[in-house]
Amino acid sequence: MSTRIPLPYSPKVLEIFRNPKNLGPLENATVVESAGSPACGDMIKLYLRIERIDNIDVIKEATFESYGCAANIAAASIVTEMIKGKDLRYAWNITWKQISDELGGLPPIKYHCSILAVGALKRAIRAYYKKIGEHPEWLPKELVQEEKLVLEEEEMIERYHKSMKEVMGVVDRK
Amino acid sequence: MSTRIPLPYSPKVLEIFRNPKNLGPLENATVVESAGSPACGDMIKLYLRIERIDNIDVIKEATFESYGCAANIAAASIVTEMIKGKDLRYAWNITWKQISDELGGLPPIKYHCSILAVGALKRAIRAYYKKIGEHPEWLPKELVQEEKLVLEEEEMIERYHKSMKEVMGVVDRK
Amino acid sequence: MSFSKKIRELLDHHGKPSKEVYFDLENSGWVPPEVVEAMKPYYNVYGYGHPSITHRIGWEALEVVYEAKELIASSIGAKSIDEIVFTHSGTEANNLAIAGYLLANRNKRGKVIVSSIEHLSVIFPAEFYANILGFKVIRVPVNGEGFIDPEIFKYYVDRDTVLISIQMVNHEIGTVQNIRELVDIAKSVNPNIVFHTDAADAYGKMAIDVNKLGVDMMTISSHKIHGPRGVGVLYVREGINLESPIRGQLSVEKLWPGVENVPAIAGFKKAIELAFNDFDYNINHMKRLRDKLMKGIMDNVDDVLINGPIGDRRAPDNLNISFLYVEGEAITVELSLHGIYVSSGSACTSRVLEPSHVLLAIGRKHEEAHGSILFKTSRYHSEDDIDYAIEIIPKAIDRLRSISSIKPN
């Protein structure tokens, strides 16, 4: 689908934006990780409480905070819903496309909002294993695509804005 | 006044177009002269019955025929009104501007219609003196401005259309 | 006295005829009440933002803009609403196609082919931008009925040719060009040639399928089918890149910058529905009345010439007649006084005192072009309208011929 056409939000996005689930800091979180930055205009923070039960790492609780557009808030909220009660390996494999689908299909221009949500989740999972000093064999050594995209967004914000400035012709004041 | 704006006709033009005076051929005309051509899209024909009274050449009757726009018809009609009962010297001095004024002001794009009327009139006056083999001292030897313009329009139609064709990009078919 | 007061004087002197029949649909059509009704909510109910705005009012605007695009796309067989671009007129759509293509390909050079009877909004941007950007424009001649001879066309198309624009229906003489045949010729010489067709006078009056025609771009105009002015459409096949001559929008956005004219788009949508509901009836109606008008004039007025073809390859609504020995502007005024509204290809109605380039291109002499009158019939005309016209026209021509300094010899 072309990006020339501004696709509207699905009712689902609007619904979750209205009534987000699992909002706010989690007192006894095992890990807290975020992706994005205020300068980008979008930043998702995930709080996970993880318990190891029968050698499986289960997400007992997940909450979020989000600075960003309505899609960003909805993506963050739905990802907490999707991972609650699930084990980390399952959570690791959630894709941005699944999130978009859960939201009834995001407009192309908003794909990055769900990439950000996946990025924050992956970062939290890595942080957890780092914290407990383990590395399960299913966890890739190298950063995967979505993690790279998030890093890129964070790192590239300066470069990106610089090139956009040229496109938009914003000159820095003397 | 700029020519960019299409000025409308005055009510006077419309009135005379509706009810032209002195229409049609004159059986016993002294001279019959025309100006313009079908190819130009405008042609005025004047019929004058001239009588010499007390050594003055008086236009006893004047009629017209006109092929052209509404302004053309109105200009031809009003010129016959303006000269009826007048002597030829007076008639010679009528300007296209006077005709335009009599018509309540022609739109600039229609000035040439009243130039044509004056041109036809001057041509008829010359024809009369040529016919009777005289040349009054008030009658210029050389063609005056309006006569030249009419000649130009008639002669230049081909040249003009050729250059307009270039502007309009009409190609002659092979 | 101000200009507007002068016109008021003229109008007062002219008076309002007791019966009026409007045939000047080439210049603009009237907008029926249903269409005005369809526009009103988008003016009145509340403010309307532009379609990419993220609030209820903006989404309501977006809804009708998409509905209109979907309707247009389906009516011409376009694959996606992405291929439908709104401008504010057919003139602008033609400019977007021609100038937009040349600007986007300004490093390419090459040849642009148009027909010699295209609308000026095709010919002029082609020549203007070709001149600035270093392309070459060729005008293909037409025959006496306005048709392009495929053999001659073949001779003009070559591997240098990058863009071709040939209208589907001529706006003055109603010639229905065989676009499919010309597309095939063009693409067989060079499959990369982009083919644009100006369908401003075809849309709503005949079946059109961009894929069956094989065209890459196509122009439509709202006011040609009783829609409001202020909406033009360019169909742009996916993959064709244009750079609009009008700037002000980021390149990822729509091609024609500025807020969409949402109420006018809503009105156009309604006008399309009206044109395509009872499509066959509408076409037959305008055609029957056109034929009746033609016969009525031919039977009652001597020395007339039909401009353009007769029969199936003429648009159903078009009648163009030259009345010899009289001048067209005078005819339009004379008919106006009797409530019949038409336009003329005469030099005297044009700002450069040059007759219609279309009539000259089909080989009409100046004196023939000067007396030309264009009538367009519509589904809204009645038998009675035509009867009235047939009653008035012969008298009008008679009167002007009685004034004329040119007589049949």
Added chain:
Amino acid sequence: MSFSKKIRELLDHHGKPSKEVYFDLENSGWVPPEVVEAMKPYYNVYGYGHPSITHRIGWEALEVVYEAKELIASSIGAKSIDEIVFTHSGTEANNLAIAGYLLANRNKRGKVIVSSIEHLSVIFPAEFYANILGFKVIRVPVNGEGFIDPEIFKYYVDRDTVLISIQMVNHEIGTVQNIRELVDIAKSVNPNIVFHTDAADAYGKMAIDVNKLGVDMMTISSHKIHGPRGVGVLYVREGINLESPIRGQLSVEKLWPGVENVPAIAGFKKAIELAFNDFDYNINHMKRLRDKLMKGIMDNVDDVLINGPIGDRRAPDNLNISFLYVEGEAITVELSLHGIYVSSGSACTSRVLEPSHVLLAIGRKHEEAHGSILFKTSRYHSEDDIDYAIEIIPKAIDRLRSISSIKPN
């Protein structure tokens, strides 16, 4: 599911709030019933030809077009209606000014100066055509309130400069530029410099006299003052030659080709009358309500920044506020759910995910620009509308801040 159906779903889910207040007048205003009434005759009564047509219907069209031109000319002190050119939008008027000037002077080269906060319909044509035709474009910086420093301006203007375009009022932050002072500086360096001002957001909101200002061209847009979309105006001082980037008309005719949008012009005329009748009252009203809204927000919401100047050199209708720690697109959606319609300069509302170039140009950081919201008040807003906004906005910001991952430190 079609796009339009998806939007319908969204709209149904959104619901129609019981109270609605529309502040998104930058993107488009609503058209009051009187204006719609003024348009209707030109749609309905009968067909309307274009102004150069020689029949009653064409003359009626001409009358209203001239009336509108006369009204516009007198409202800005133009010498003649010849100086008033209609386009279909402010975007097109800006393009006609900028592209039209560069195209007409394409053998000249030289420098074009615009401000860094101009509307994109000035900046983009300047850069696009300068690039093609070999001119150079300079963007003059502005200070933190959007003003051009005359000393800095002086430094940019030189004898190479051919065209300057500086807007009268900035559309986002309401900065009222001192045009007269800038014109004087420019013309003292080089009297041949052509000075254009984009007054799309100034017209109808402050007194404007093109001669007192000394400008050569000026842009106006109908839908900015509750007129219908589909009409832009470019004032072009006599003697300035332009070559329109849109072609299709003989050069002796009007500059913007295509039929005039006569009904929309009639509506615009009415909208001008409404704006200028009770002018002082209207201005005071929008200003008072703007000030009330500003105070209401400042008193009830922490951590906000006003974007643009405060006081007399701000447009009377403009309020632009950055709400820190929250993102503007989310604010527009949240407020929409409560019937308040605004727009944002946030990256998330733009198609390139880049915040407003205006906010960046006045030195706002990205995180500040992201939370910006633009409100415009109008003579049609009531005290009650403002009270409602002041009631809703703090709650909306609170809720979004409670969600936000950024907190004040």
